[in-house]
Amino acid sequence: MLRTVLAEYGDDDVVIGxxxxFNRDLELESIDLVxxxxxxxxxxxxxVNxxxxxxxxxxxxIIELTVGRLVEYVVWSLKTTQAG
Incomplete structure (x- = not known):
């Protein structure tokens, strides 16, 4: 999904860890997060909201949000809704 967003800028070959x-390394703006x-x-x-x-x-x-923190949130959200 992130690659889809980055492809709009021609940055689909950026190394992501x-x-x-999102802000400093990928230079994404708020509209990209939307x-x-x-x-x-x-x-x-x-x-996952x-x-x-x-x-x-x-x-x-938000400025310092990392891919890892978002991944952790997605995993937590899916586990929470699955358990509930």
Missing amino acids: MSTT TLAGLLEGRYGQR LAEFLAGMEFDE
Whole structure:
């Protein structure tokens, strides 16, 4: 999904790891996070709500958001909804 967003900028060959930041490393903007949120919702439905996840963060946390932290949130969300 992230590669889909990056492809819009021609950056689909960028190396992405768990410590990669959305802002500093990938230079994504808020509209890109909206696109990513839509892709996540399309794949997982309401079980993974990126907007809600980001709403619980301070501005600095959003700026420093890593791929790893988002992956952890997705895994947690899917486990939580599966168990519930």
